[in-house]
Amino acid sequence: MDTGTTGETDRPEWVGLPGGLLTLRRLLLVIWGGVLAVATGVVLGLLAGPAWAAFAGCWLVVLAWGWVLLGRNWRSWRYAERADDLLISRGVLWREETVVPYGRMQLVEVTSGPLERRFGLASVQLHTAAAATDAKIPGLVPAEAQRLRDRLTELGEARSAGL
Structure with a gap:
């Protein structure tokens, strides 16, 4: 039933x-x-x-x-980790949702400029083969940014191993 x-x-x-x-x-x-x-x-x-x-x-x-x-x-920005991909949603008037499959990620980096460091923030930048699907999550706490980078890298390596 x-x-x-x-x-x-x-x-x-x-x-x-x-x-x-x-x-x-x-x-x-x-x-x-x-x-x-x-x-x-x-x-x-x-x-x-x-x-x-x-x-x-x-x-x-x-x-x-x-x-x-x-x-x-700021309230419009959010992200979600799913089984096969990462979702990033943003925008107030024009809503934009980016789906980045873990197997397509080539590089995941954490960046933090001088002002971001002063405020205890970091950004996660995702690079894929297609420039149109590159994505960024700004304003994360550095520990969360590093955790997300490590997790996405691990999932990306596991998913791309079968290619």
């Missing part, structure tokens, strides 16, 4: 990104928004008069809008 539960076990177990990436991106937004607001206010104040310097407030509107968009974008 079919209980209809087979679909329940096939669902991937999604993992979201830690909050450090959102903090880093919002900090950069505030820094750049503040610099642009001050520069615009000073330049317009000196060249066109104090009334025109108020247009620097437009950058504050952009900053508030960017704050919300960054939060929505």
Whole structure:
């Protein structure tokens, strides 16, 4: 007798990104928004008069809008390890889901730039034979990034051994 539960076990177990990436991106937004607001206010104040310097407030509107968009974008990033492939999902308006079969992976690397290191973050970059299927998972805790790299490398070697 079919209980209809087979679909329940096939669902991937999604993992979201830690909050450090959102903090880093919002900090950069505030820094750049503040610099642009001050520069615009000073330049317009000196060249066109104090009334025109108020247009620097437009950058504050952009900053508030960017704050919300960054939060929505961060929540859209997630990944799931399945039996034969890795799923990476992202995007708010245009949803993009990448499926990377373990047997097609040629290189899995962990990268971390200076700002990422300062915030305790790392990214996992997946390279395949087809450049269109290369994928990246940003903003992971370094221990999770290394665990994921080791697991994906191990699964990739096991799956490609039969080719």
